[in-house]
Amino acid sequence: LLEEAENERMHLLTFMNIRQPGVVFRGSIIVTQGVMFTVLFILYLANPRFVHRFVGYLEEEAVRTYSHIMELIDEEKLPAFKSAEVPEVARAYWRLPANASYRDMFSVIRADEAGHRLVNHTFADMHARRQANETNPFIGRLHGDGEAPV
DSSP, X not given: OHHHHHHHHHHHHHHHHHHXXXXXXXXXXXXXXXXXXXXXXXXXXXXXXXXXXXXXXXXXXXXXXHHHHHHHHHXXXXXXXXXXXXXXXXXXXXXXXXXXXXXXXXXXXXXXXXXXXXXXXHHHHHHHTTOTTSOOTTXXXXXXXXXXXX
8 A cells, every 4th residue: 555655645746736736725735634534544444344345445535537638639629738748757657758748647646546446346245255464466567576466
């Protein structure tokens, strides 16, 4: 989950780099993160399965959203993304080539979200089956020893 949190932080940094928000917007992001952390932390103490399932559904919606954005780019309905340069932070983090497009960037972010969806739904299922204390099934993926379960 720490890897997932770092990855989500990079999503935020990428989009903040694109949007260049002002002080009020940045402040609202910080407040929202604080509120969500507190609420999800308390809920996790009470019912970890619920939180994993909830986050899994949020990730599913993110996959749908990025897929829709990519369709709009393909249909040339988002011309600003056609010619704009992908932020350096995104190119460095996802090892994208210098000529990467926004579609390329959204594709790797969508893949991240799909992985997060799998992890959270798997952990929710493990809690439902009373396997919460079993070995993390994604440990091989984290250490490069293999693929995550499907």
